Amino acid sequence: MQVEDAIKARHAVRDFTDQPVAKETIQEIVRLAQQTPSWVNSEPWRVYAATGQSLTQIRQGCLDLAAQKVATSPDLKTMSRDDWDPRPQKLMKDWGHDLVHSFADFDEAHTVMTGASDALNNAPAILFVTIPKQTPDWAILDAGAFMQSLLLAATIKGQYLTGEKPGTVGPDGYSLDIAHTTEPGYADRQDDLIFDYQTNVALYPQFQDYVRQYQPDILAAWGKNDPSFIYPGAPRS
Incomplete structure (x- = not known):
């Protein structure tokens, strides 16, 4: 899984499932995001994870405030x-x-949409990222970069592990992919690659015509549980 695939597959989830997220998974995502560069290596961010009963209480508090129309x-x-x-x-x-x-x-x-927002999108785990009051305003940019890394780490790790049995996928692959997100200029390169995906789709009719005309022997392998290149795309391609 490459960084461009993670960026392309990333989206804003408005309604999560109730599947719990293991504490170890959260810790690893945060650990991987710690590779985010910051000004003079200050790493001003602090992360607080809410799950279980704590998150239930936070969610109910948000719902109560929304119902009472309390000003934020x-x-x-x-x-x-x-x-x-x-x-x-x-x-x-x-x-x-x-x-x-x-x-x-x-x-x-x-x-x-309003109901989902008030209920914090029913997320089974929420990470609150803060910075100390004794930091300059620009530390917000460092915290923002760290949160971007959190999202990428969660996305990339999820793409490696989704559909796989626990403990069957080693950390080497997704750890290396996440490390690449800190390289200078990687975002521009990924934008170019993502934009170019359309040329692959546009060529599908030519691929199909060739196969129909010449009928070559083909061994087609497809990752049935791949969250990016989903299985229904195999029969259509």
Whole structure:
């Protein structure tokens, strides 16, 4: 599994399953994310993991506050979408438009999405990343980079382990992939590769025509549990 595959497969989950996440898995994801570079190696972040009863209490507290319409007091100033720069405004509007069309109507979309958000998307584990008050504002950037590494570590590790029996996959592969995420310029390279995926799909008809015309002997192997290149794509390709 390469970094570009992890980036391409990454998405915002709005409703998790109730499958618990092992403490050891969380610890390893955090350990791998610790490779994130920071200013003068300060590593200002602190991570607090909530699971089980603690998370249940936090989730219920969020639901209660939402029901009471209690005003929040965020550390960082919030802003109405109408006050954003035009480009992100358009992107958010387009996203919302596409999202609504995934439901029967706007009311259903609003009810489902708001309910999921208030319930913290029913996540079985949540990592809270903080920085001490005795740090400069720029430490937020270091914390953001660390959270990016957390997401990549979880995504890459999940892609290696999803569908596999516990204990059957060694850590070498996903650890190396995660380490590559800290290399200078890797994001631009992955963007180019991800964008180029469309050329592969566009060539499918030519591949299919060739096979139909010449009928060569083919041994096709497919990872049935691969979360990125899903099995239904095999018969269609």
